[in-house]
Amino acid sequence: MSKPYVSVEGISRKFPGLTVFDNVWFGVNRGEFVCLVGHSGCGKTTILNILAGLDAPSEGVVLADGREIAGPSLERAVIFQGHALMPWLTAEQNVAFALGCKHKDWDSGRLRDAARRALEKVGLGAAMGKKPSELSGGMKQRVGIARAFAIDPKMMLMDEPFSALDALTRGSLQEEVSRLVTESGQTAFMITHDVDEAILLADRILLMTNGPMARVAEVVINTLPKPRVRATLHHQPGYHELRDHIMDFLITRSRTLAGTAPGDYDPRNPPEVRPAG
Amino acid sequence: MNRPVSAWRATLLSLVLLGAFLGAWELALQGAGQGGGPAVDPEYAALVGQAAATGGQTPMPKPSEIGARLFQLLSDPFYIRGPNDQGIGIQVAYSLGRVLLGFGIAALIAIPLGFVIGMSPLLNAALNPFIQVLRPVSPLAWMPLALFTIQDSSISAVFVIFICSIWPMLLNTAFGVSAVRREWLNVARTLEAGTWRTAFRVILPAAAPTILTGMRISIGIAWLVIVAAEMLVGGTGIGYWVWNQWNNLSIADICIAILLIGLVGLALDRLLGLLARAVAWHE
Numbered sequence A: 001m002s003k004p005y006v007s008v009e010g011i012s013r014k015f016p017g018l019t020v021f022d023n024v025w026f027g028v029n030r031g032e033f034v035c036l037v038g039h040s041g042c043g044k045t046t047i048l049n050i051l052a053g054l055d056a057p058s059e060g061v062v063l064a065d066g067r068e069i070a071g072p073s074l075e076r077a078v079i080f081q082g083h084a085l086m087p088w089l090t091a092e093q094n095v096a097f098a099l100g101c102k103h104k105d106w107d108s109g110r111l112r113d114a115a116r117r118a119l120e121k122v123g124l125g126a127a128m129g130k131k132p133s134e135l136s137g138g139m140k141q142r143v144g145i146a147r148a149f150a151i152d153p154k155m156m157l158m159d160e161p162f163s164a165l166d167a168l169t170r171g172s173l174q175e176e177v178s179r180l181v182t183e184s185g186q187t188a189f190m191i192t193h194d195v196d197e198a199i200l201l202a203d204r205i206l207l208m209t210n211g212p213m214a215r216v217a218e219v220v221i222n223t224l225p226k227p228r229v230r231a232t233l234h235h236q237p238g239y240h241e242l243r244d245h246i247m248d249f250l251i252t253r254s255r256t257l258a259g260t261a262p263g264d265y266d267p268r269n270p271p272e273v274r275p276a277g
Numbered sequence B: 001m002n003r004p005v006s007a008w009r010a011t012l013l014s015l016v017l018l019g020a021f022l023g024a025w026e027l028a029l030q031g032a033g034q035g036g037g038p039a040v041d042p043e044y045a046a047l048v049g050q051a052a053a054t055g056g057q058t059p060m061p062k063p064s065e066i067g068a069r070l071f072q073l074l075s076d077p078f079y080i081r082g083p084n085d086q087g088i089g090i091q092v093a094y095s096l097g098r099v100l101l102g103f104g105i106a107a108l109i110a111i112p113l114g115f116v117i118g119m120s121p122l123l124n125a126a127l128n129p130f131i132q133v134l135r136p137v138s139p140l141a142w143m144p145l146a147l148f149t150i151q152d153s154s155i156s157a158v159f160v161i162f163i164c165s166i167w168p169m170l171l172n173t174a175f176g177v178s179a180v181r182r183e184w185l186n187v188a189r190t191l192e193a194g195t196w197r198t199a200f201r202v203i204l205p206a207a208a209p210t211i212l213t214g215m216r217i218s219i220g221i222a223w224l225v226i227v228a229a230e231m232l233v234g235g236t237g238i239g240y241w242v243w244n245q246w247n248n249l250s251i252a253d254i255c256i257a258i259l260l261i262g263l264v265g266l267a268l269d270r271l272l273g274l275l276a277r278a279v280a281w282h283e
């Protein structure tokens, strides 16, 4: 494997009187799907914002493609937790706005056609002229997904994109994202609270201890074969071991491991585990 | 409590109430026209001038007389017979012209300035004391200063309109811009939208409903103030016309002016209401 596309090198983030996380190292390889799992408040959104360039680390650097991330970039698209669509624009105009930011020389006709194609890819061909207020929660998030994929970024950053949706909608959107990511060989980084979501989508799952002073306690390698399908996922050998391992971490070890690290802990290379064999 | 009411029933009730009001007015003045007038208070006489004091007839017209006068005025609203005798339509047009000019200049300054203030917390904090002190000043208090510096009564009236309509637009624009959702700004940033694209395609549409609310408040105040301003500076305009009719003791004309001022004010408000509907958005 060559150098990772994104390389997080010893970052910490401090607010007055609070060190959210400290000395965090990890990388995301090209074409890899990495999930970050941890309890509320451990700094997941903060890490994602730093990767997006919306926030900056107090210490350490993040390299993308070998260059330090200094600010937001069209190369790293963000799918926001609350869809973040502009309510005065239709679904099509929301996607066209993003396209227009990337392709400054395209005329409106070309932007419209490209926006339509992007929306058709997520099954929203019939809802293009609708404003966000006229769309269901799942449809809004689909527009958000279409907007992020339309600009063909080098990396996709997702902050709990499905947490506000009901289980059924969430399931179909997970498969949608899984398909889009696989089709385009997309590099992806996603925050989630949903263990099954992480197992379905991720190649590697980073487990964070509770904050403050949170750190990446271990890296779970997902060895379940791909393509993974939600309907049959729980029948796959190794699934239960994988799931139990992550659940155990979230329920007890995220708490017991919090605070000072054990003596043999190397922040640059957190222990890798393969619970599924 | 809030059952929807049918439009035609509400309209019917409005018409009945209007009819009852006008009928009562008409009846109350029936027969009061003849005979000696009420005893005249000397102070009142001084105020209304010679005609009322010595004429001794009741100056209060009946609705039917007002209606006839209204018809007469509106049958030729735009005549000009010398500087002191112009149709009522011309007078309203003068007032509207001043309001639109003063309001327009205020909007051209308040909206961009409010935009900058809303984007910069520093500027917001720095300018806030000035705005807070100047805003509650009655616009008419500026009149002497305007007359002194500008030396032109008509432009002074426009200035007074300008100064009274600038505050609501400035404050609303600044508030609307500063309250734009962080997530939309983050979307724009991650898309590298740039300052201008973010300002015009994200912040402006997001703040437009709040800005329009400010504009609507401003034009309402401007229309209130123009009548008083024109009474002071004289010459032309519906405010001057009201004052003039008061000196002529044409109470019917004053009633008509009140009606017209109300209707024009309503029209202005509706116009901005339509504009506000056009830029409104819903979550």
Ligand SMILES: Nc1ncnc2c1ncn2[C@@H]1O[C@H](COP(=O)(O)OP(=O)(O)OP(=O)(O)O)[C@@H](O)[C@H]1O
Binding pocket: A015, A016, A018, A020, A039, A040, A041, A042, A043, A044, A045, A046, A047, A211
């Ligand atoms: N601007 C800020 N000023 C001070 N503290 C902040 C700020 N932003 C975040 N924090 C703190 O940083 C910590 C991590 O926040 P963050 O939003 O990254 O958590 P998270 O892991 O994403 O949580 P959740 O799962 O609830 O989304 C929290 O304790 C929060 O209070």
Ligand SMILES: [Mg+2]
Binding pocket: A044, A045, A046, A159
């Ligand atoms: Mg979060």
